[in-house]
Amino acid sequence: MSQTRRDYSEKRDYIRMRVDADVSLIHEGDEVPAVCIDLSSSGMQLQAQRSFRVGDRLLVRIESEHQALKGLEADTEVVWVNEPEDGNQKLGLTILRMK
Known part of the structure; x- marks a missing residue:
């Protein structure tokens, strides 16, 4: 199996949650608003209305609407x-790392 086919196949192994x-x-240092479409355990x-490039490192923050639940913060690429x-x-x- 080629690397590309294996990579695609492995991506399908993760459950995606519509968010x-x-x-x-x-x-x-800039904060940019965006919308998370879906989320899995690995990505x-x-x-977003701003353009990014492959390889850019982004800190993603998803605030929780419930006081009892902590929001999500992750280093991503x-x-x-x-x-x-x-x-x-x-995007x-x-x-890369959950905080």
């Missing part, structure tokens, strides 16, 4: 980008 949650991306798909016609860029991020 549709507002998030904050921190990149080089997430986001939509952009692994793919896709720019749809509406100007919002979709695939791998989670």
